[in-house]
Amino acid sequence: MSAPALLSVYNRRCVDVSDIPVHEAEKFASTLATSVAAGWRIISLFGVPEDSQILRICAVVANDDRAQLGVACTLVGQEYSALSISCHQAARFEREIAEQCGAIPKGHPSPKPLRRHSPDHAPGGWALRPKEQEVFSFDVVHGDEVHEVAVGPVHAGIIEPGHFRFQAYGEEILSLEIMLGYQHRGVERLLERSERGRAVLIAESIAGDTVIGHASAFCGAIEALARSHKTPRGQTIRGIALELERLANHIGDLGALSSDAAYQPSAAYFGRLRGECLNLLMTISGNRYGRGLIRPGGVLFDIPPAMVSEAVRRVERLRDDVRPVAQLLFETSSVQSRFDGVGVVSAEQCRANGYVGLVARSSEVPRDVRHDFAYGVYRYAQIPVATAWSGDVYARALVRWLEIQRSIEFVLEQLSALPHGEVRVDCGALRPSELVVALEEGWRGEIAHVVMTDAAGSVRRHKVVDPSFHNWSAVSAAMPGNQISDFPLCNKSFNLSYAGHDL
């Protein structure tokens, strides 16, 4: 359904802000509700102050099956009728708008704090409630022998902070509620007010294991607004770096899953092999996570012929090394019995809640930005979308293994066929009063950087959506009915980013 209520946009192609339809509150709410009911999903729903009393709420929605993106806006005062009354998928976004902009969504089913910080995108004339008055109260299940387990923010392992509140009956989890926000660093405000050289460093630091993903999306948005040329060689190197990042994380995750199932051999070997991928990124960029590589206009480092040969040799070695380890993992029945049927997320849940990336693909919902909204080198080189159907820990492990194999092939192909030419060109000034949606398939899933400029060509609003923002509620949805001792394994099978969610 290509509703006329939405302005059609394309990945990394700018539109004039004045062309975006601005609807009355009711029409906006019904547009959103009917689109989502018809199979669209919300990429982002965010607020940007229009003037001292009015907040503009923008919706960016996607129809993956039809490869369509749409944008629409509405203008609201400080109190407005909640969109999530008619559109459940808007709930988390509205909590974010309430927190960032100081707006009050009346009738919201669960208006709890999201990242627990004071509004930093509120219209200047609004009276704001101090954040100390916001209390996060956990939903409690009452009953005989029902107990509550609290974990975090400081966790037992080497992991980012977050709080998990379980309601359990013996070993069985009745419900799980997750409170995040501990990693909130004020990323969006920093991106909006920093000069470009510093902003790209902040983009690299949104999520430390997704440096390439976020930096590429950031640069994609900036380059679109600047109408910057992109060189084939630069775009190909970006693709190679993104897939190396995907490889490092997927291999590391399979190792961590092995570790959580107490299977040491593949935990040890995958741990070493993850390092091989990081060391390749370090050979190219000087940093194990690829910091310093992706810059507006292209990439900072080229891959000269000698380095190409070395990289090909190392990736071929990686391919040969990783296969027997994966075989060990998937053919050891004690490990598989831990993975099987645990932490199930259904396809219906994925569609209803707008889950993206690996989580969706593991439940047979084939969402992949490289395929649906192809950009850069992915317009020329297709990576088959990897899916599994059972939606459990096993499926998420299997999809990782499939993607490892496919990314290795892609990297070898592209290394052997690097286009000639420059790796970076100048990226000039941004066009005024435009909006761009830059999507990237990070290793967890869809990254979105939505940037709006003002009349002077400065960044007016920079909305960052990490795939973890969509997917954290999948962890809560997957746990009920499982044993609490399976929680670390389940959590690891999602491996979502706390920092990416908290910004």
Added chain:
Amino acid sequence: MFDFLRARFRQRVGPASLAPNESGLPDRFRGRPVIAQPHADVATDGSNPRSKALPEHRGRSLPIIDLGRSVFAPEEILLFDQQAAAFSQDYRMATSSRSALLTSDGEIELAHALDHKMRRLFGRSLRFRLVAAGSCGGCEAELAALSNVVFDMARFGIQFVASPRHADGIVIAGAISANMREALEKTYEAVPDPRIVVAVGACAISGGVFAESEAVLGGVPPSIPVDLWVPGCPPHPLTVLDGLLRLLGRVDHLSHTVPRGARDDRSTPSP
């Protein structure tokens, strides 16, 4: 069973060597910056954001590079305002004081061992609790890598434990978000005395790229005294490991970094 043995045989490699010239770090690795000829007449008025001087250094005429604020981005070389500045491949950068991270020519005094009494109490091992507070996750990933078969810090008796009650100290990563301040302080208080604190990464030392954000404190607060400062963004696992081993007194023959072109360090008497 045979599959497992075959896989083990195939993997054959062992843990990484820690000898300085065997690190295997690539040419483009951005380690400790070195300056061939420090410029005496460059502005010290603080106009260069990368050379903010601590009060005790303001008398000096040379601009200061602050390894604790550096995120080791390639462009930073241009900001050092020096001739012939470059990132070396030297990964040794951990220090025992905040001021030791400031340098005008790239040479720094590396971390020294814990005092005798502490070392007797801790024995030859260190148990740490990690607290990530307003971080991006990069430092945590490198710290987790220290437990893998390549870096294997367990071979030196260093490991991370599940509770601050079991720990000799805490390792802190992140710019210290407002939302984690209380958790950090409580975790620190929960570690029994004597305890040590390691600040890992630019964020924990100075706020890193988030230094200007109101949502973070901008590094470990003064109420928590730090024993080891490990710069980097994120620090390479070898940088962290080198620092921890120096704390334990396991690396005692070289306390200063060696200028480029110097001979083998065994011939240089340690100060």
